[in-house]
Amino acid sequence: MLRHLFTLIWNRKQANALLISEIFFSFVVLFGVGAVLITAARNFLAPHGFDYDQVWRLEVRAGQNRKMPRAELDDVLRQVQAVPGVRMVALTSGNVPFIFNTNNSVFEYQGKKSPVTNYYHADDQYNQVMRLHLREGRWFAPIDDGSHHRPVVISQDLRESLFGNGPALGKIFTWENPGKDPINYQDQFLVTGVVDPVRMESDFSAPIPSMWQRLLPYDTTHWETANVLVRVAPGSAGELQEKIARTVAGVTRQWTSQVRVINDERLHRRRYTLVPVVGLCIIGLFLIVNGALGLFGVLWYNISQRRAEIGLRRAMGATGAGIGWQFLGEMMVVTTFGVLLGGMLAAQFPLLHAFNLPAQPYLMAIGAAAAAVYAITAICAWQPSRLAAAIQPAVALREE
Structure with a gap:
């Protein structure tokens, strides 16, 4: 079955190359956003190393x-x-x-x-x-x-x-x-x-x-x-x-003086630090949603172009569930190629100790990005696969 899927993908290599590139860029975006969020979360959960509660800052000016x-x-x-x-x-x-x-x-x-x-x-x-x-x-x-x-x-x-x-x-x-x-x-x-x-x-x-x-x-x-x-x-x-x-x-x-609460200044600094992180997440979400919509449209168009193939397979005895799993399997294989290319790029970051970060956040971001890409692809491929499974052989062959 896997060999058959590779054959089908190769026969449509030009269209699948576009899908692989789209999945590759989606993986890169998710990896970047994931690395930032994981690093920020690890730092947030780590101890400060001192006790700032009940500490005030008195500033005295001459x-x-x-x-x-x-x-x-x-x-x-x-x-x-x-x-x-x-x-x-x-x-x-x-x-x-x-x-x-x-x-x-x-x-x-x-x-x-x-x-x-x-x-x-x-x-x-x-x-x-x-x-x-x-x-x-x-x-x-x-x-x-x-x-x-x-x-x-x-x-x-x-x-x-x-x-x-x-x-x-x-x-x-x-x-x-x-x-x-x-x-x-x-x-x-x-x-x-x-x-x-x-x-x-x-x-x-x-x-x-x-x-x-x-x-x-x-x-x-x-x-x-x-x-x-x-x-x-x-x-x-x-x-x-x-x-x-x-x-x-x-x-x-x-002399003049001002008294400020350290904890209030901590919360103020937190809000200031969160602004670029939230901005990056919004941009990443926007890119992912656009990528998912594009992927959904490509799959829908792909099925409409392969109605004759689907009708022939149904006429030869293939079940609707089998047709649906075929399309879903094709997308998982195509997704694997995109994830592998993205993973090769992302792997350079922990190897080079980029931005002086340890390897663990990068490895976690690679795993999270891969899981997210597979999940997004499966969700986008689910409805088109159901559409392909519902095509009746007589209808598809009559249209051709």
Whole structure:
């Protein structure tokens, strides 16, 4: 039977070539959309690596062309910490979770370079606020005040890229291409701890290698803007936000402040990230529907052109069900050719590690695209196959 189907397909190779090309492009579209959706879903279900619930972002601004001395800023932090309902505060850099602000670079250890890495500035209380999960070592502490190198905590994925399976604690690495000149101690990073991979960009982003540099408590740097992470008691709402803002104004009325909820910013970033994904899905659905309609029309026309063949087969004893299964089988074989061609193209993505993605999402997308193409083809071929099965031999031969 299969050999007979191949013979029928070969006899109509020009028409079937168009069907194969249409199925091929449908597979490619489904593969692309599937890879995006599967990657987004895997990232969404993965842990963030930190606890953002009950964490607010306090942004303090000194004003245009003004600076805030560290002593006054520390006084603000102490006053906010004393507000009832505030559990812990931590000073950090501007690239807090879920906002459109990043600091990244490449680091080097004994000639081995890291991928692009997000780096953050954090004080000794940062981990008590964000609750990252320490895998090795410890967070910053006052015992690091006398260190000759900048203490840092790194994520597990950065640890693997720089140190492999070897020990990481106590190792010292630098920025990329440090050169031959003596390196300032603040550009030499001493690993004191390793935490789980984190996803601080959005709910749909993949983990990015990360590093947290210690903000020195005696640093006299002046900032125009300071970002403070505030962990609050469960159930805290707008009333506490107003208290925090009034507390900052009470310390120095020259500064302004804003309090935002990290979870609200996460939801805002999620909606922004979903826009291109939803747009891609709509375009893919539009192309698939048009392809399915075209396939349905081609099959319908194909049957109308083969009425004499169908009538002859029925006159020789073929059943209506047999005719229907013949047409359906032909389409499944033609679909297999299109899927194989599309699969050969899609297989290049995991082999080349395209877009720095692991192989698993691509393989899952290939399987999902193949299943969807077979399902769409079967649905499109079902009604024309029923039409072919219902043709009576006398009617078909009389028309010829």
